[in-house]
Amino acid sequence: MTGVPAAGSAILEVSDLWVGFPSYREQTLHALKGIDLRIEAGEMIGLVGESGSGKTTLARAIMGLVPPPGVIERGRVLFNGRDLSAQSDAARRSVLGRELTMVIPNPRAELNPVLSVGRQISNIAFYHLGVSRQEADRIALDMLRAVHIPDPERRFNAYPHELSGGMAQRVVIAIALVCSPRLVISDDATSGLDVTVQAQVLDLLQTMVREKGAATLFITRDIAITAHFCSRIAIIYAGEVVEIADRRRFFARPGHPYSIMLLAAFSHNPALRARWTRAEEIAGATPSTGCAFASRCVRRQTRCLNEAPSLRPLASGHAVRCHFPVEAQA
Amino acid sequence: MSAMLDVQNLVKLFPLAGGKVVQAVNGVSFTINRGETLSLVGESGSGKTTVGRCILGLIDATEGDVYFDGEQMGRGRNIRSKALRGRIQLVFQEPAESLDPRIRIGETLGEPLRYLGMNRADRDRRVRDTATHLGLPERALDRYPSELSAGLQQRAGIGRAIITRPELIVLDEPTSALDPTARAEIVDLLIRLQAEFGTAYLLITHDLSTVRFVSHRVAVLYLGSIVEEAPSETLFAKPLHPYSVGLLASVLLPDPELTRSSAIQLEGEIPSPIDLPPGCPLAGRCPFADARCKTEQPPPVMVAPQHFVSCFHHAKVAALDHTTDNFARFQEDSTRLLSVGAG
Numbered sequence: 001m002t003g004v005p006a007a008g009s010a011i012l013e014v015s016d017l018w019v020g021f022p023s024y025r026e027q028t029l030h031a032l033k034g035i036d037l038r039i040e041a042g043e044m045i046g047l048v049g050e051s052g053s054g055k056t057t058l059a060r061a062i063m064g065l066v067p068p069p070g071v072i073e074r075g076r077v078l079f080n081g082r083d084l085s086a087q088s089d090a091a092r093r094s095v096l097g098r099e100l101t102m103v104i105p106n107p108r109a110e111l112n113p114v115l116s117v118g119r120q121i122s123n124i125a126f127y128h129l130g131v132s133r134q135e136a137d138r139i140a141l142d143m144l145r146a147v148h149i150p151d152p153e154r155r156f157n158a159y160p161h162e163l164s165g166g167m168a169q170r171v172v173i174a175i176a177l178v179c180s181p182r183l184v185i186s187d188d189a190t191s192g193l194d195v196t197v198q199a200q201v202l203d204l205l206q207t208m209v210r211e212k213g214a215a216t217l218f219i220t221r222d223i224a225i226t227a228h229f230c231s232r233i234a235i236i237y238a239g240e241v242v243e244i245a246d247r248r249r250f251f252a253r254p255g256h257p258y259s260i261m262l263l264a265a266f267s268h269n270p271a272l273r274a275r276w277t278r279a280e281e282i283a284g285a286t287p288s289t290g291c292a293f294a295s296r297c298v299r300r301q302t303r304c305l306n307e308a309p310s311l312r313p314l315a316s317g318h319a320v321r322c323h324f325p326v327e328a329q330a
Numbered sequence: 331m332s333a334m335l336d337v338q339n340l341v342k343l344f345p346l347a348g349g350k351v352v353q354a355v356n357g358v359s360f361t362i363n364r365g366e367t368l369s370l371v372g373e374s375g376s377g378k379t380t381v382g383r384c385i386l387g388l389i390d391a392t393e394g395d396v397y398f399d400g401e402q403m404g405r406g407r408n409i410r411s412k413a414l415r416g417r418i419q420l421v422f423q424e425p426a427e428s429l430d431p432r433i434r435i436g437e438t439l440g441e442p443l444r445y446l447g448m449n450r451a452d453r454d455r456r457v458r459d460t461a462t463h464l465g466l467p468e469r470a471l472d473r474y475p476s477e478l479s480a481g482l483q484q485r486a487g488i489g490r491a492i493i494t495r496p497e498l499i500v501l502d503e504p505t506s507a508l509d510p511t512a513r514a515e516i517v518d519l520l521i522r523l524q525a526e527f528g529t530a531y532l533l534i535t536h537d538l539s540t541v542r543f544v545s546h547r548v549a550v551l552y553l554g555s556i557v558e559e560a561p562s563e564t565l566f567a568k569p570l571h572p573y574s575v576g577l578l579a580s581v582l583l584p585d586p587e588l589t590r591s592s593a594i595q596l597e598g599e600i601p602s603p604i605d606l607p608p609g610c611p612l613a614g615r616c617p618f619a620d621a622r623c624k625t626e627q628p629p630p631v632m633v634a635p636q637h638f639v640s641c642f643h644h645a646k647v648a649a650l651d652h653t654t655d656n657f658a659r660f661q662e663d664s665t666r667l668l669s670v671g672a673g
Contacts, residue, residue: 050509050510050511051480051509150598164599165374166599167599194373194374194536194599194600195373195536195538195577195580195581196373196576196577196580196596196599197373197599198580199579199580199582200597221509221510222510222582223510223584224539224582224583224584225582226584227582227583227584227585227586228582228586228589247586248586251584251585251586254667260667260668261511262510262511262584263584263664263667263668264514264664264668265510265511265513265514266510266514266539266583266584266660266664267514267661267664267665267668268542268543268661269661269664269665269668270518270521272664272665272668272669273514273518273668274518275668276668277511277514277515279465326670
């Protein structure tokens with residue numbers, strides 16, 4: 001699996017993916033409802049959604065690790081042409097951590113507390129790259145240097161609790177990139193960091209990913225990050241992609257009322273914000289037919305309550321799941 | 331007129347085993363007037379929460395004084411003292427963790443009033459009235475915290491504070507656990523409540539994008555010292571401390587055109603506050619640092635009315651071309667964007 005793939009070839013192809021969590025006595029909860037997503041080599045795509053929108057379930061489904069009792073009900077995920085969920089654990093293990101890796105939030109909790117950070121990077125190289133222990137250690141030290149950890153020789157033997165949050169997050173990035181993966185999934189990787197550290201870690205992640213030629217699925221709830229680090233933006237709401245567009249197009253002419261509501265949250269003008277925000281209703285009132293966003297939408301009409309919109313193209317490379325996208329009336 | 335809250339040269343040290351000392355707060359002074367919002371901005375480890383706890387009298391300061399309404403806080407006099415009950419309130423970061431999971435929201439809201447000796451009928455009336463102010467649906471009063479979204483939970487958290495009509499609310503990271511849309515709603519609510527009740531806020535946060543439009547004044551805290559204090563607009567448009575410049579440049583706005591200004595890039599992270607070296611707290615990370623910065627702590631200098639900066643080199647910072655206020659530009663752009671076709 002070496003060599004740079006031809007431009008335009010899909011690293012990841014998610015088609016009509018449905019993931020459900022069956023529950024006792026109640027209806028199955030659908031975390032993902034027909035996700036279509038294609039990521040090409042070297043692309044950095046930002047997936048933005050609020051808590052509970054299905055972002056993390058999608059990341060797990062891509063790795064073939066939907067947490068039980070969740071099941072893939074329909075559709076499939078092809079990573080490099082292979083369906084990871086259909087493979088044996090051993091086969092999947094040879095892909096995860098090597099060709100498909102993940103940068104997780106809260107690194108100090110996720111790293112192994114009783115192994116030195118150098119050894120944790122080295123283990124990945126040793127296991128996946130088939131090199132000697134000495135060679136793996138050397139690679140790990142190079143990675144610590146590459147992620148700008150000061151005094152890497154000494155830090156090699158440090159344990160996770162001895163590092164600050166920002167340093168630990170750099171170690172996690174080193175672990176994710178040590179095998180030059182094809183796809184890196186970053187799941188809210190910087191949400192726990194302070195702003196000055198977040199900026200440094202994001203710059204580092206972007207540089208490293210570019211150097212290694214990997215594609216990135218950048219999952220976050222902060223739409224501002226994607227404006228600066230992603231080439232394409234996808235907005236996910238209640239398990240559906242509601243808008244997808246190239247970065248410049250998206251931020252200049254967002255079409256879905258929910259996208260605009262997300263952007264409006266940064267406005268300092270309460271009156272304008274109010275124009276795009278409908279008072280929150282207590283959960284349980286979500287209609288089973290119709291648009292999932294209708295209960296919070298300022299532009300909803302009768303049709304929105306009765307008929308679910310499909311993801312329709314608005315312009316080249318720009319699609320919106322809305323009966324009345326903003327562009328059409330502007 | 332004397333300020334409602336007056337903090338003078340506050341120092342808080344936490345001794346460690348082996349004779350070491352955590353220097354959490356090193357001489358912080360500020361005031362808050364009635365009906366005013368002061369934001370205390372800083373990264374983790376800057377001492378912002380310790381300052382908040384000293385003000386509430388929950389921990390005693392090592393040195394320095396806190397006066398609330400002319401009387402000293404601490405040494406047994408705190409927000410639990412009978413004379414102060416209900417006059418200073420607190421809102422926490424994690425709404426789900428700070429509300430009792432087994433008590434209905436309406437009951438939680440009314441609880442502070444019980445300790446003020448209010449009878450049941452008056453309490454119920456006040457709870458309903460407050461719920462209206464909060465934009466909390468009446469049905470929510472009969473729910474348990476877990477049945478509400480994080481945004482509604484935080485509304486209840488604010489309601490529990492505002493219900494006693496306090497003079498000061500200390501808000502400790504009230505929005506950082508929330509999604510951006512819920513965050514904006516909470517900020518609107520805080521502004522509205524302040525206009526209605528004239529409550530003063532001490533907003534402790536690291537979330538700069540909300541700070542600008544809720545605060546009258548902003549104090550930037552770094553390693554237990556206030557490095558710059560200014561009216562909100564001034565600080566965002568023309569910060570003069572290298573740390574403030576770096577901090578503001580790190581904030582990302584959702585507009586690809588507004589790239590981060592690179593006049594000053596802060597490298598590395600906030601160091602450990604154990605046994606700090608003398609001199610300017612930023613000396614180890616600052617591009618302007620010279621020998622003097624490493625030995626001598628710069629005193630606060632008044633550069634304009636209400637604008638104080640503690641830096642020997644603030645004139646050099648002022649000379650840098652970092653005056654483009656990305657925040658102001660973003661507001662213009664977003665106003666244009668949001669003005670099209672709303673419902």
